[in-house]
Amino acid sequence: QLLKVFVTRRIPQEGMRVLNQSGLCKVSLWDSDEPIPRTDLLQGVSGAHGILCLLSDRIDAEVINAAGPNLKVISTLSVGFDHLAVGEIKKRGVRVGYTPDVLTDATAELTVALLLATARRIPEGVEEVKNGGWSSWKPLWLCGYGLSGSTVGVIGLGRIGLAIARRLKPFGVKRLLYSGRTSKPQMGTSLDRLVSESDFVVVSCSLTPETQGLCDKALFSKMKKTAVFVNTSRGAVVNQEDLHEALSSGRIAAAGLDVTTPEPLPTDHPLLKLKNCVILPHIGSATYSTRGIMAELCANNLLAGLTGSAMPSELAL
Ligand code: GLV
Ligand code: GLV
Numbered sequence: 001q002l003l004k005v006f007v008t009r010r011i012p013q014e015g016m017r018v019l020n021q022s023g024l025c026k027v028s029l030w031d032s033d034e035p036i037p038r039t040d041l042l043q044g045v046s047g048a049h050g051i052l053c054l055l056s057d058r059i060d061a062e063v064i065n066a067a068g069p070n071l072k073v074i075s076t077l078s079v080g081f082d083h084l085a086v087g088e089i090k091k092r093g094v095r096v097g098y099t100p101d102v103l104t105d106a107t108a109e110l111t112v113a114l115l116l117a118t119a120r121r122i123p124e125g126v127e128e129v130k131n132g133g134w135s136s137w138k139p140l141w142l143c144g145y146g147l148s149g150s151t152v153g154v155i156g157l158g159r160i161g162l163a164i165a166r167r168l169k170p171f172g173v174k175r176l177l178y179s180g181r182t183s184k185p186q187m188g189t190s191l192d193r194l195v196s197e198s199d200f201v202v203v204s205c206s207l208t209p210e211t212q213g214l215c216d217k218a219l220f221s222k223m224k225k226t227a228v229f230v231n232t233s234r235g236a237v238v239n240q241e242d243l244h245e246a247l248s249s250g251r252i253a254a255a256g257l258d259v260t261t262p263e264p265l266p267t268d269h270p271l272l273k274l275k276n277c278v279i280l281p282h283i284g285s286a287t288y289s290t291r292g293i294m295a296e297l298c299a300n301n302l303l304a305g306l307t308g309s310a311m312p313s314e315l316a317l
Contacts, residue, residue, distance in 0.1 A: 002026040003049040003306050004070065008036050008057050011077060015052070015295025022303050025050065042066040050302045054078065056263070060085040064092055073305025077298045079103055079160075079285075081315055082207040082234060090317040097301025098315050099294045100159060103285035108163035110258060110284045111232045115168075115200060118256030118278045119228045120144040145199065145228055145253065148172035153198030155191065155214075156180045156205025156233065164202055180205060196222045200230065207234035215239065220246035227252045232284050235261035240271060247274050258284050 005025040007016075010033055019027050030036040030044060035056050045051055045067040053059055055078040064071060064085075074089060075097035089096060117123060121144045128134050128142070152173050154161045157180040165176050177194045195201055201223060205211050215231070216239040223229070229252055231238055240261060246252045254276040260269075263282055271277050285294065297312055304311040 004028070004047055005050040005052065005302065005306075006030075006044045006048040007052040008041060008044070009033070009054050011052070011298070012292045012295040014292040015077075015299040018296055018299035018303065019052075024303060024306060045071075049073070050075065050306050052077065052298060052302050053083075055080055055083050058083050059089070061088045064088060064094065072308075073097065073302055075298050075302035075305065077294055080206060080234060082236075086315075086317055095305045095311070096315040096317060097298065097305060097311050098313055099297050099301075100313055102293045102297055103290050104159045104163045106287045106290040107160050107232060107284035108167055110280075110286075111160075111164045111202060111204070111230060112167050114232065114256040114258055114278065114280060115202065115228065115230045116147075118230060118254050119146070119200070121254075123278050124275055145226060147200070149174050150199040151175040151177065151197055152200045152202065153177040153179070153189075153194035155194065155201065155203045156211075157188070158204065158206070160232075161202075161204035164204055168200075191219070192222060195219055195227075196224070198227065199224065200228050203229075203231040203233050203237055205233055205237060207236050211237050213237070213239045215243065217242040217245065220251055223252050225250065225252065229255040230257075231255075232258040235259040235263065244270050244274070247271075247276055254278070256280075258282055 003025045005019060005027045007027060007029045009030055019025060041063065045063055047070055048067050049070045050073045052075050059074055071094050073095045077099060079098055079100045081098055084096060121142050125142050147168060148171060150173055152168050154165050157178040177189045177198060179189055179191045179194045203215060214237050220242060243255060247255055256278040258280045259282050260279065265279065271279065301311045301313055
């Protein structure tokens with residue numbers, strides 16, 4: 001008897017191959033690059049033993065009920081799991097797989113790229129070249145902030161935060177400050193000190209009730225006027241109205257965001273009108289090889305959940 005697996009989107013073939021070659025399951029796929037409508041999700045998971053989902057799928061009690069009593073495992077193609085109602089999932093005895101580690105390098109790399117792009121005003125410069133704004137080499141034009149000799153503060157010293165810090169160090173960063181749940185006492189610092197002393201403030205924490213809206217007016221008001229703020233974790237860690245106010249009033253210098261609320265951000269959103277705000281469409285882990293490895297890991301987590309064996313990466317609930 002083949003076990004039913006529901007996959008909520010087209011995923012890299014590395015993942016589909018693992019599922020199809022296992023001989024364990026019958027896969028039904030939402031065969032699209034666009035998000036599955038909620039009603040189709042609720043229908044699709046019906047009777048499923050396993051669900052392979054994305055960070056854009058909200059997996060809550062309603063979905064678990066729609067799946068029914070067969071459900072053994074939910075495997076998400078992400079390291080973040082704020083889209084999963086973990087309390088509810090745990091209560092039902094359903095196991096969860098996720099994809100830490102394999103996307104750490106790609107995400108840290110993108111964070112450094114976004115930080116440099118924001119601080120050195122690269123998108124603005126590209127735009128000026130295209131629109132004829134480049135009239136000559138000008139001593140006072142398009143100046144930004146450099147990493148050399150700077151202080152960088154990383155909020156959330158997890159796997160990715162640490163990888164970001166390691167990559168920034170060789171740029172001549174003078175001081176690295178960390179704060180976070182697990183920060184080692186000898187390196188950790190208070191959030192207040194971190195934001196007030198840092199030239200670059202990088203957010204790399206997970207979204208939890210404690211970090212929701214953490215970066216708000218009060219926090220921005222403690223930053224240097226020249227501070228560059230970067231977030232590659234989850235949009236909801238930031239109060240976007242407060243960020244808009246901080247950027248438009250010159251309270252801080254610039255912001256680079258790979259994550260927003262909502263995603264996608266509406267094209268008429270006020271943040272998109274600001275030259276000192278660089279916004280990317282949540283592409284932290286988006287390298288060909290990383291996405292392939294994530295899909296493979298995600299599929300292997302799912303299979304392990306179906307067979308009741310040890311998962312390569314199981315989320316401790
Ligand atoms: C990306 O944001 C992820 O959680 O994998
Ligand atoms: C810049 O191009 C310089 O030569 O200083």
